[in-house]
Amino acid sequence: MFGFKRLFYGICCFVFVCVTFEVNANGQCSKPNTYPNVILAPQYSQENNFRNGTKVTYECILGYIPTSGSKSSTCQDGKWSNLTLECQKKPCGSPPDIINGRYNISEGTDFGATIYAICNEGYVLANQNKYRVCEVSGWTGHNPVCEAVNCGEPPSILNGMPDKDSDIRYQEAVEYTCNNDSYTLIGPSFIMCAADGSFTPAPPNCTVVRCPEPFIANSKRVQGSPPYKYESFVVFECKKGYKMTGADRLTCDVNGWTPSFPTCSEVNPTTWKTTPATSTTPTPRSTVHVSQPPTTRKVTTSKTAVTTRGTTHVSRGKGANITPHALSVAVGLLFPAILERFL
Numbered sequence: 031m032f033g034f035k036r037l038f039y040g041i042c043c044f045v046f047v048c049v050t051f052e053v054n055a056n057g058q059c060s061k062p063n064t065y066p067n068v069i070l071a072p073q074y075s076q077e078n079n080f081r082n083g084t085k086v087t088y089e090c091i092l093g094y095i096p097t098s099g100s101k102s103s104t105c106q107d108g109k110w111s112n113l114t115l116e117c118q119k120k121p122c123g124s125p126p127d128i129i130n131g132r133y134n135i136s137e138g139t140d141f142g143a144t145i146y147a148i149c150n151e152g153y154v155l156a157n158q159n160k161y162r163v164c165e166v167s168g169w170t171g172h173n174p175v176c177e178a179v180n181c182g183e184p185p186s187i188l189n190g191m192p193d194k195d196s197d198i199r200y201q202e203a204v205e206y207t208c209n210n211d212s213y214t215l216i217g218p219s220f221i222m223c224a225a226d227g228s229f230t231p232a233p234p235n236c237t238v239v240r241c242p243e244p245f246i247a248n249s250k251r252v253q254g255s256p257p258y259k260y261e262s263f264v265v266f267e268c269k270k271g272y273k274m275t276g277a278d279r280l281t282c283d284v285n286g287w288t289p290s291f292p293t294c295s296e297v298n299p300t301t302w303k304t305t306p307a308t309s310t311t312p313t314p315r316s317t318v319h320v321s322q323p324p325t326t327r328k329v330t331t332s333k334t335a336v337t338t339r340g341t342t343h344v345s346r347g348k349g350a351n352i353t354p355h356a357l358s359v360a361v362g363l364l365f366p367a368i369l370e371r372f373l
């Protein structure tokens with residue numbers, strides 16, 4: 031009983047080994063090898079055993095195209111020959127140009143890549159075709175359209191009008207004019223539609239600009255006459271004996287006359303100039319210069335006067351008065367001393 035069972039298993043084992051050996055002996059092959067980006071031609075994909083010498087062919091997978099090598103592999107003595115076929119992504123090529131835009135092709139332009147449309151500054155996508163995908167048949171969809179930003183209606187202003195009223199596009203200019211000659215346009219007459227959809231700069235103002243009659247003492251107007259409108263000008267001249275400080279020409283601006291009024295001051299024959307005293311202590315060896323009649327007049331000290339040649343003017347503070355009496359006292363004291371020198 032036991033012997034029979036062993037015999038049975040033994041036979042089975044022998045048959046299996048024999049069959050296996052026979053396959054190898056016949057040079058048969060099992061399923062062909064797999065490679066990246068390639069696939070076995072459909073007619074071979076169901077088979078599991080291939081006779082010695084059988085040739086199978088491969089194809090590139092979807093979206094790939096053959097670039098080099100042979101598409102076939104041969105079964106030889108139980109082994110498949112190595113496949114040399116190389117497949118690469120099919121290129122869709124450069125997409126058509128977008129007017130006022132471009133594509134972001136950071137993913138490339140080969141099969142599977144997505145390209146995104148980017149409009150230039152001041153332009154926006156007009157339709158929903160934001161992107162295109164490289165498929166087997168080429169780029170999906172249609173080329174996007176970049177259209178200029180619409181700033182809409184230009185701002186309205188008082189006493190003036192823009193020359194266009196709606197649908198102002200990027201970089202389009204609008205010109206303003208005032209309703210009539212009574213108004214002065216202050217600011218830019220042209221404004222533009224900017225990339226962000228706003229107008230720039232701010233629109234002008236139309237205002238009535240009138241300047242009053244300018245009054246400058248001791249002068250007369252030699253050019254210009256009322257009414258003084260925007261940018262009207264006047265020229266003044268001082269009367270005889272008066273000297274002008276400031277500009278003689280004034281222009282009527284938004285906020286009145288500009289620059290500020292000049293002044294006409296009397297031409298003064300007295301050229302004495304008074305300056306604040308810098309020292310109140312006269313040097314001990316001072317002498318008094320008596321170059322003028324001994325009448326009351328103002329004497330001041332100045333730094334230069336004090337230091338020149340060791341002489342100084344007598345000073346008793348700012349604008350000290352020297353009376354004739356004081357002078358005679360000083361002369362009376364000094365005179366004997368001077369006489370003494372000569373004797």
Ligand SMILES: *[C@@H]1O[C@H](CO)[C@@H](O)[C@H](O)[C@H]1NC(C)=O
Nearest residue numbers: 054055056057082083106107
């Ligand atoms: C397989 O085929 C080749 C030629 O086609 C031959 O040389 C070789 O002997 C064969 N192998 C076997 C095991 O039959």
Ligand SMILES: *[C@@H]1O[C@H](CO)[C@@H](O)[C@H](O)[C@H]1NC(C)=O
Nearest residue numbers: 063065109110111112113114
């Ligand atoms: C086939 O490919 C294998 C593994 O890539 C390599 O070891 C073998 O040498 C190749 N055979 C031939 C004939 O090139």
Ligand SMILES: *[C@@H]1O[C@H](CO)[C@@H](O)[C@H](O)[C@H]1NC(C)=O
Nearest residue numbers: 133134135136137144146148
């Ligand atoms: C292009 O697209 C990539 C990813 O798709 C993104 O990282 C990159 O910032 C984009 N470049 C531009 C200029 O938009």
Ligand SMILES: *[C@@H]1O[C@H](CO)[C@@H](O)[C@H](O)[C@H]1NC(C)=O
Nearest residue numbers: 189190208209210211212213
């Ligand atoms: C300008 O228009 C204003 C108001 O519309 C009017 O009062 C003024 O008389 C006009 N001036 C001229 C010079 O037409």
Ligand SMILES: *[C@@H]1O[C@H](CO)[C@@H](O)[C@H](O)[C@H]1NC(C)=O
Nearest residue numbers: 216217218232233234235236
């Ligand atoms: C117009 O007038 C307004 C209000 O007075 C002021 O804010 C604006 O700056 C003016 N514009 C120009 C261009 O002068």
